Amino acid sequence: MFETLMLSRMQFAANISFHILFPTITIALSWFLFYFKLRFVQTGEPVWMRAYRFWVKIFAITFAIGVVTGITMSFQFGTNWPKFMETVGNIAGPLLGYEVLTAFFLEAGFLGIMLFGMNRVSARVHTLATLIVAIGTTLSAFWILALNSWMQTPQGHEMRDGVAFPVDWLAIIFNPSFPYRLSHMVIASGLTAAFLIAGISAYRLLKGDDKQAPKLTLKIALTVAMVLAPLQIFIGDMHGLNTLEHQPQKIAAMEGIWHTEKGVPLLLFAIPDEKQKTNHFELAVPKMASFILTHDIDGEIKGLNEFEGNHPPVAPVFYAFRIMVGMGMLMLLISWMSRIQLLRNKPLPPWLLKALVAMSFSGWLATLAGWYVTEIGRQPWLVTGILTVKDAATNIAPGNVALSLSLYLILYVVIMAAYLHTIFTMANRAVEIEEITDEERVKPVVSTPVILKENNHV
Amino acid sequence: MFEANALAVIFVALMGLSILLYAILDGFDLGVGILLPLSQKDDSDTMIASIGPFWDANETWLVLAIGLLLIAFPAAHSHIFKELYLPTAVLLISLVLRGVAFDFRAKAAFSHKPTWNKVFKGGSLLAAMSQGYMLGMYVMGFENTLAAYAFSLLSAFGVAAAYAYIGACWLIMKTEGQLQIQAVSWAKKTGIICFAGVVAVSAVNPLINPEVLTKWFTWPTTLYILPLPIMCFALFVHSQLKLKILPAVNDKGCWQPFVGAVIIFTLCFFGLAFSFFPYIVPGKLTIWQAASAPESLSFLLWGVIVVVPVIFSYTFFSYRVFWGKVRELRYH
Numbered sequence: 001m002f003e004t005l006m007l008s009r010m011q012f013a014a015n016i017s018f019h020i021l022f023p024t025i026t027i028a029l030s031w032f033l034f035y036f037k038l039r040f041v042q043t044g045e046p047v048w049m050r051a052y053r054f055w056v057k058i059f060a061i062t063f064a065i066g067v068v069t070g071i072t073m074s075f076q077f078g079t080n081w082p083k084f085m086e087t088v089g090n091i092a093g094p095l096l097g098y099e100v101l102t103a104f105f106l107e108a109g110f111l112g113i114m115l116f117g118m119n120r121v122s123a124r125v126h127t128l129a130t131l132i133v134a135i136g137t138t139l140s141a142f143w144i145l146a147l148n149s150w151m152q153t154p155q156g157h158e159m160r161d162g163v164a165f166p167v168d169w170l171a172i173i174f175n176p177s178f179p180y181r182l183s184h185m186v187i188a189s190g191l192t193a194a195f196l197i198a199g200i201s202a203y204r205l206l207k208g209d210d211k212q213a214p215k216l217t218l219k220i221a222l223t224v225a226m227v228l229a230p231l232q233i234f235i236g237d238m239h240g241l242n243t244l245e246h247q248p249q250k251i252a253a254m255e256g257i258w259h260t261e262k263g264v265p266l267l268l269f270a271i272p273d274e275k276q277k278t279n280h281f282e283l284a285v286p287k288m289a290s291f292i293l294t295h296d297i298d299g300e301i302k303g304l305n306e307f308e309g310n311h312p313p314v315a316p317v318f319y320a321f322r323i324m325v326g327m328g329m330l331m332l333l334i335s336w337m338s339r340i341q342l343l344r345n346k347p348l349p350p351w352l353l354k355a356l357v358a359m360s361f362s363g364w365l366a367t368l369a370g371w372y373v374t375e376i377g378r379q380p381w382l383v384t385g386i387l388t389v390k391d392a393a394t395n396i397a398p399g400n401v402a403l404s405l406s407l408y409l410i411l412y413v414v415i416m417a418a419y420l421h422t423i424f425t426m427a428n429r430a431v432e433i434e435e436i437t438d439e440e441r442v443k444p445v446v447s448t449p450v451i452l453k454e455n456n457h458v
Numbered sequence: 459m460f461e462a463n464a465l466a467v468i469f470v471a472l473m474g475l476s477i478l479l480y481a482i483l484d485g486f487d488l489g490v491g492i493l494l495p496l497s498q499k500d501d502s503d504t505m506i507a508s509i510g511p512f513w514d515a516n517e518t519w520l521v522l523a524i525g526l527l528l529i530a531f532p533a534a535h536s537h538i539f540k541e542l543y544l545p546t547a548v549l550l551i552s553l554v555l556r557g558v559a560f561d562f563r564a565k566a567a568f569s570h571k572p573t574w575n576k577v578f579k580g581g582s583l584l585a586a587m588s589q590g591y592m593l594g595m596y597v598m599g600f601e602n603t604l605a606a607y608a609f610s611l612l613s614a615f616g617v618a619a620a621y622a623y624i625g626a627c628w629l630i631m632k633t634e635g636q637l638q639i640q641a642v643s644w645a646k647k648t649g650i651i652c653f654a655g656v657v658a659v660s661a662v663n664p665l666i667n668p669e670v671l672t673k674w675f676t677w678p679t680t681l682y683i684l685p686l687p688i689m690c691f692a693l694f695v696h697s698q699l700k701l702k703i704l705p706a707v708n709d710k711g712c713w714q715p716f717v718g719a720v721i722i723f724t725l726c727f728f729g730l731a732f733s734f735f736p737y738i739v740p741g742k743l744t745i746w747q748a749a750s751a752p753e754s755l756s757f758l759l760w761g762v763i764v765v766v767p768v769i770f771s772y773t774f775f776s777y778r779v780f781w782g783k784v785r786e787l788r789y790h
Contacts (some may be wrong), residue, residue: 112511
């Protein structure tokens with residue numbers, strides 16, 4: 001039914017899509033935790049410790065899933081995409097190596113102390129461990145995005161007998177799309193974590209949790225979201241301009257531009273038709289795409305006709321882009337509405353709390369859609385201009401890949417169900433516990449065994 | 459810039475070190491998972507608490523080992539894992555299941571805890587067995603024969619027993635009371651199976667690989683290498699004798715079986731490494747044929763020189779923080 005190539009593609013897409021959900025949360029959540037811990041150290045207010053304790057458990061579970069689902073990747077490169085390493089392994093290898101050495105060990109090494117070591121090390125060392133874990137997660141984003149960006153916009157290498165050799169490592173790491181992709185992804189992580197914190201805090205409020213902690217975390221998360229949402233739109237626009245310069249065929253697919261033209265309209269919605277090379281049911285703002293991309297209402301944008309046989313499939317890129325932008329706009333709207341309401345010292349109305357709960361995982365949707373735009377948009381290339389996906393594929397029997405793919409998919413459904421169930425179980429349990437007592441307030445720095453017994457089951 | 463041939467040796471040594479550390483470190487935490495009793499709830503919490511702060515970092519050694527194989531010897535990586543495609547998938551899925559079970563068992567609703575305990579145990583066992591199976595196939599040169607499958611299956615049980623053994627020794631060191639007594643009894647049983655497994659692999663390996671045979675039984679190499687099996691045997695005997703008198707008064711010597719197991723793992727690893735060096739795919743590819751470009755390996759080696767000592771120091775720090783008998787583990 002399917003060939004090995006198609007199955008390998010589906011498997012890699014499934015593996016990496018599922019995996020990226022979890023680091024997307026933990027990269028930024030680790031910084032939120034560091035902030036909670038730091039505020040606790042500075043003020044001695046137990047509410048910060050409450051916030052830390054609740055979210056560190058969600059961090060632990062999310063981090064664990066991220067680690068174990070990530071291991072699959074390091075095996076797949078060799079099994080399913082052998083030509084990838086044979087062709088560009090001299091570049092990809094060291095970047096992956098640095099990720100393992102400087103990021104994975106750092107975060108995993110200090111995670112134990114961060115999660116379980118609070119009573120075994122000094123407060124200062126514990127805060128430091130939290131900071132180091134945050135640095136580790138961010139470093140891992142740095143290295144893996146350096147590699148991904150190099151695959152999109154390669155430079156700093158030379159080809160000898162069909163194999164890439166490094167010439168200038170700084171040029172390889174800081175390739176043209178890297179700064180934009182890194183900022184875009186790190187902010188995406190910030191928004192994902194912010195909406196998760198806001199959503200779960202809103203859920204607790206809706207369940208009648210009248211304690212300080214969820215109100216505080218809701219406020220902080222909304223503040224972060226309010227700042228990051230417009231910033232993300234700005235960075236995204238710059239990223240788009242960079243793509244127009246280096247991968248114009250991706251932009252043409254994103255905007256559904258079939259033929260090179262001037263004064264291109266911005267399509268809010270359309271149904272791209274690959275066969276007839278046109279769009280149906282267009283809903284467009286005249287000349288807007290030209291204005292956004294060239295800052296000139298009559299600017300010329302290259303259409304897909306210029307990249308015959310060398311451009312990505314249009315529909316998935318086109319739709320994914322609209323889902324990403326749509327989610328971004330929704331995040332902007334909801335975060336500003338909610339935060340302004342809080343600014344006026346009014347509690348959020350139930351419908352707004354419900355909207356926030358519904359958007360708990362909106363960051364996932366936007367991030368995945370964004371990755372689909374950039375990764376499908378790179379097709380047919382695996383490494384732009386150097387290696388196509390088709391040429392990188394393996395020759396193992398399709399039955400084997402079909403079997404492993406099916407097992408992975410079943411596994412992912414089970415884990416996702418358990419993960420969501422567990423997070424809401426933890427939120428419900430947090431609703432039940434008592435508010436901080438006066439006694440705790442007096443001796444804030446001492447550990448608080450009374451609460452521990454109720455809400456920590458390991 | 460380093461010399462190409464030297465780089466291949468350096469990187470295969472680094473990879474070997476990562477594999478050895480992985481087998482020891484994730485070995486004990488997988489072993490604890492394999493031994494997890496499904497009935498006694500309290501003990502299972504203490505057992506899991508003993509590995510809680512470490513398992514994430516332990517598994518990172520696997521990522522490094524596989525990463526180094528991929529980075530430094532990409533041709534070997536793709537050859538080996540294409541041959542071992544399905545066992546690899548089983549290994550990965552077991553590791554995922556066991557990793558998530560570790561967290562879910564503590565945080566999901568209480569009614570689900572026994573289920574996650576089962577998943578944790580089953581995942582640990584399956585992960586260990588698939589590693590043993592892969593080791594068996596590697597030793598057998600990826601042959602598609604009945605004998606190769608039978609041997610690999612045997613090796614699967616051998617590795618699972620070895621992990622259970624080092625896991626039990628870990629528990630002897632980290633726990634007290636009833637659980638410690640139980641761990642001693644586990645260690646006695648799994649130690650014998652583990653010993654049988656080591657003997658089986660050592661016997662089969664030279665019998666089916668003529669090159670390995672010549673290597674081990676060429677005068678005077680035999681003389682130099684002979685202490686290796688002798689020490690291994692002596693350690694097994696010593697540990698079994700020691701286990702008879704454990705737990706001792708004041709918990710004296712509770713660490714001895716674990717250290718013994720670590721040395722046994724190390725000796726077995728060197729035995730295997732000696733058998734195959736300089737081949738990275740037995741009989742097919744040497745490390746020099748499979749190595750990546752020297753400019754890439756040099757670039758990475760600088761990082762290794764700076765970072766690996768740092769990793770060792772904070773890994774050591776982490777083990778020191780959680781030194782001694784395990785207390786109830788909680789998120790603060």
